[in-house]
Amino acid sequence: MLRIEHLTKKYGEKVAVDDLNLHIAPGEIYGFIGHNGAGKTTTLKSAVGILRFDEGEIYIDGVSVKADPLEAKRRLAYIPDNPDLYEFMTGIKYLNFIGDVFKVPAEERKARIHDLAERFKLTADLAQPIASYSHGMKQKLAVISAFLHEPRLILMDEPFVGLDPTAAHLLKQMMRELCDRGGAIFFSTHVLEVAEKLCDKVAIIKNGRLIRSGTMEEVKGDDSLEEVFLELEEK
Amino acid sequence: MLGLLVKKQLTEIFRGYFYDAKKNKARSKAATIVLIALFAVLMFGLLGGMFYALAGALAYPLAAYDLGWLYFALMSLIAIVLGLLGSVFTTYAGLYLAKDNDLLLSMPIPVRTIVTARIVGVYLMGLLFSGIVMVPALIAYWKALKPGAAEIIGGIVLLLLVSAIVLALSCLLGYGVARISVKLKNKSYITTVIALVFIGVYYYFYFKAQEKLQEFMSHLDEYTGKLSGSLGFMKTFGEVGEGKAIPVLVSVAVVALLCAVVWLILIRSFTKIATAVDGGTKTVYREKTAKERSLSRTLIAKEMGRFTSSANYMLNCGLFSVLSILAAAALLWKGPEFMPVLQMVFGQMPGAVLVLLTGSICALAGMNDMVVPSVSLEGKSLWIVKSLPVTAWDVLKAKLSVQLRLTLVPTLLCAVCAVIIYKPGAAELILMLLLPVLTVLFGALFGLMLGIRHVNLTWTNELMPIKQSLSVLIYLFAMMAYGAALIGLYFLIGQEIGALWYLTIAGCVIALIDVLLWQWLKTRGVKRFAEL
Numbered sequence: 001m002l003r004i005e006h007l008t009k010k011y012g013e014k015v016a017v018d019d020l021n022l023h024i025a026p027g028e029i030y031g032f033i034g035h036n037g038a039g040k041t042t043t044l045k046s047a048v049g050i051l052r053f054d055e056g057e058i059y060i061d062g063v064s065v066k067a068d069p070l071e072a073k074r075r076l077a078y079i080p081d082n083p084d085l086y087e088f089m090t091g092i093k094y095l096n097f098i099g100d101v102f103k104v105p106a107e108e109r110k111a112r113i114h115d116l117a118e119r120f121k122l123t124a125d126l127a128q129p130i131a132s133y134s135h136g137m138k139q140k141l142a143v144i145s146a147f148l149h150e151p152r153l154i155l156m157d158e159p160f161v162g163l164d165p166t167a168a169h170l171l172k173q174m175m176r177e178l179c180d181r182g183g184a185i186f187f188s189t190h191v192l193e194v195a196e197k198l199c200d201k202v203a204i205i206k207n208g209r210l211i212r213s214g215t216m217e218e219v220k221g222d223d224s225l226e227e228v229f230l231e232l233e234e235k
Numbered sequence: 236m237l238g239l240l241v242k243k244q245l246t247e248i249f250r251g252y253f254y255d256a257k258k259n260k261a262r263s264k265a266a267t268i269v270l271i272a273l274f275a276v277l278m279f280g281l282l283g284g285m286f287y288a289l290a291g292a293l294a295y296p297l298a299a300y301d302l303g304w305l306y307f308a309l310m311s312l313i314a315i316v317l318g319l320l321g322s323v324f325t326t327y328a329g330l331y332l333a334k335d336n337d338l339l340l341s342m343p344i345p346v347r348t349i350v351t352a353r354i355v356g357v358y359l360m361g362l363l364f365s366g367i368v369m370v371p372a373l374i375a376y377w378k379a380l381k382p383g384a385a386e387i388i389g390g391i392v393l394l395l396l397v398s399a400i401v402l403a404l405s406c407l408l409g410y411g412v413a414r415i416s417v418k419l420k421n422k423s424y425i426t427t428v429i430a431l432v433f434i435g436v437y438y439y440f441y442f443k444a445q446e447k448l449q450e451f452m453s454h455l456d457e458y459t460g461k462l463s464g465s466l467g468f469m470k471t472f473g474e475v476g477e478g479k480a481i482p483v484l485v486s487v488a489v490v491a492l493l494c495a496v497v498w499l500i501l502i503r504s505f506t507k508i509a510t511a512v513d514g515g516t517k518t519v520y521r522e523k524t525a526k527e528r529s530l531s532r533t534l535i536a537k538e539m540g541r542f543t544s545s546a547n548y549m550l551n552c553g554l555f556s557v558l559s560i561l562a563a564a565a566l567l568w569k570g571p572e573f574m575p576v577l578q579m580v581f582g583q584m585p586g587a588v589l590v591l592l593t594g595s596i597c598a599l600a601g602m603n604d605m606v607v608p609s610v611s612l613e614g615k616s617l618w619i620v621k622s623l624p625v626t627a628w629d630v631l632k633a634k635l636s637v638q639l640r641l642t643l644v645p646t647l648l649c650a651v652c653a654v655i656i657y658k659p660g661a662a663e664l665i666l667m668l669l670l671p672v673l674t675v676l677f678g679a680l681f682g683l684m685l686g687i688r689h690v691n692l693t694w695t696n697e698l699m700p701i702k703q704s705l706s707v708l709i710y711l712f713a714m715m716a717y718g719a720a721l722i723g724l725y726f727l728i729g730q731e732i733g734a735l736w737y738l739t740i741a742g743c744v745i746a747l748i749d750v751l752l753w754q755w756l757k758t759r760g761v762k763r764f765a766e767l
Contacts, residue, residue: 084618085619099525
């Protein structure tokens with residue numbers, strides 16, 4: 001579903017991501033962990049097509065992000081680390097904006113918004129301007145908008161930050177449901193307990209280089225993910 | 236503590252002069268000096284020079300009739316109105332909408348200290364604008380009459396009193412806007428309408444006052460005796476500038492009382508207003524099936540939504556859309572009287588009126604600049620369009636489209652009114668309509684190019700890209716120069732070939748530039764946008 005081949009991204013002289021290779025198969029929830037500034041967000045943004053990268057290739061469902069960015073983007077959704085949405089819109093206007101861009105038919109869109117907003121308990125606030133939303137409400141709206149066009153792949157950057165426990169639990173459920181339907185999730189997190197419980201596979205990145213990846217069992221063995229991560233960080 | 240907060244406040248206000256947000260580093264000393272010098276030339280050289288000319292014409296005759304107090308009263312009134320106009324639209328945001336309100340209120344800092352620090356920011360803005368009038372006024376008066384120490388001290392006290400009045404009135408208006416805003420929906424529209432009414436009233440009184448002043452100056456003998464008894468506090472206030480002791484004491488006491496009352500009002504209400512969550516009645520969400528829109532319509536609706544969501548954006552970048560209706564009405568109403576005068580004045584220069592009318596409409600069209608800050612206004616939300624399946628060109632076209640829609644119709648309205656009063660022949664008619672259209676297109680393309688080249692996505696207040704950015708400054712001056720060149724070149728060299736040929740050649744040149752700009756945007760512009 002997502003194939004990253006020899007990805008290298010530089011900011012001036014600084015190499016943010018160095019020759020990164022990853023493959024996320026359909027049905028997988030793939031965790032991405034690393035220290036602050038390790039290159040997680042850069043990798044995610046490159047995969048989404050927000051950042052241009054210097055070397056390598058990224059394929060979304062077989063479509064090259066470099067060669068056919070629009071077709072690649074049609075198959076994915078992205079939730080950033082900070083939900084900076086269009087504050088001048090109301091929640092429902094934002095969802096309709098996303099629906100129009102992804103050409104979600106009106107009736108389907110209505111049903112999906114109804115379902116998702118109800119699940120996240122955001123229905124009553126949809127007519128309010130996003131500027132009046134709390135951080136958590138914006139995060140919920142970002143999540144709803146990501147699921148609205150039923151993408152095959154969702155890339156998430158710290159998706160649980162700001163969500164209340166109920167919403168965080170619901171998001172985990174929805175991530176699993178999407179993967180059960182043949183989709184895939186690639187997300188970064190600092191909460192290692194969540195990664196350990198939720199992910200099928202995990203990758204650890206340090207200073208832009210992938211230092212370990214594989215199934216959860218392969219990566220952590222008999223230790224906890226936290227122990228493995230700390231040990232790798234100290235090396 | 237107050238000193239610390241004031242320092243922070245001043246750092247924020249003058250941040251742009253010392254820090255380059257685009258490069259995310261401090262400016263060099265030379266760049267800072269150049270920027271400050273440029274600002275000083277613009278504010279004090281151009282605006283100050285204008286008021287110095289006005290003050291110079293009034294100072295000597297009024298002083299000669301022993302009406303120095305009237306001179307100072309008049310100049311103070313102008314300064315107060317200009318100071319209010321300059322600061323009133325930003326006072327509300329300056330006092331209450333700072334992003335660090337919660338942080339400061341959570342610290343062991345008295346509310347009165349926070350309010351006072353905020354007031355310093357408002358005061359500086361008011362002092363700047365009122366000073367543009369008062370400093371030239373004082374210089375002009377002191378030049379006309381050799382002043383003693385009392386006059387100099389009085390003049391300085393007057394300057395401070397005027398700035399204090401501006402501060403008090405701005406704060407009161409800011410407080411009023413805040414109280415209304417807490418309860419309102421559609422704030423941006425209501426604020427815009429109020430601002431437009433305010434500007435309309437200002438200009439009405441400004442022009443009326445000019446007429447009255449001219450009448451007064453020509454009948455100075457008759458009015459001299461009548462005035463002194465009838466203007467009460469105005470006379471006392473004006474006498475401050477002459478350095479008279481009792482008026483100084485009375486005026487200082489009155490202004491101090493006014494400021495104290497305003498300060499108390501602000502302190503008592505600050506926490507409630509600054510921490511108010513959007514208090515407008517909560518809109519109930521009613522589920523309905525949305526109408527599906529094409530991609531281009533979706534993106535245009537988004538840009539239009541951004542424009543109409545902010546009174547600052549509408550007022551600073553879309554004023555022509557409203558003024559054009561007034562301009563069109565004025566053309567139809569006063570045009571029939573005005574045309575014979577123009578024909579008489581330019582009777583020796585065939586085609587001059589055609590060029591003047593067409594050039595003026597083109598110059599007016601250059602007043603709209605909503606496309607210029609539109610890229611910067613994406614700010615931290617830029618990730619949305621970049622992660623969606625839309626091309627950079629789709630996004631840029633939507634930005635162009637909003638500028639064209641909001642400028643083309645008003646421009647054509649003015650052009651049609653000009654056609655009605657000028658009654659041109661077929662070729663002239665085509666040029667009178669075509670040239671403004673090409674100019675609107677030029678403005679949109681040129682503005683977008685500037686917006687991409689001088690983008691700033693890391694602003695903390697939307698006023699920065701809308702009002703204070705280099706791209707907006709360049710655009711406004713360039714469009715003024717464009718209008719002036721279109722008219723001026725005809726009088727310099729265009730007459731030789733006649734108005735029709737001149738406008739035809741001008742149209743071809745503009746069309747060619749439009750094509751080049753379009754090509755730049757489609758290639759390098761798109762590339763730059765994708766790299767942001």
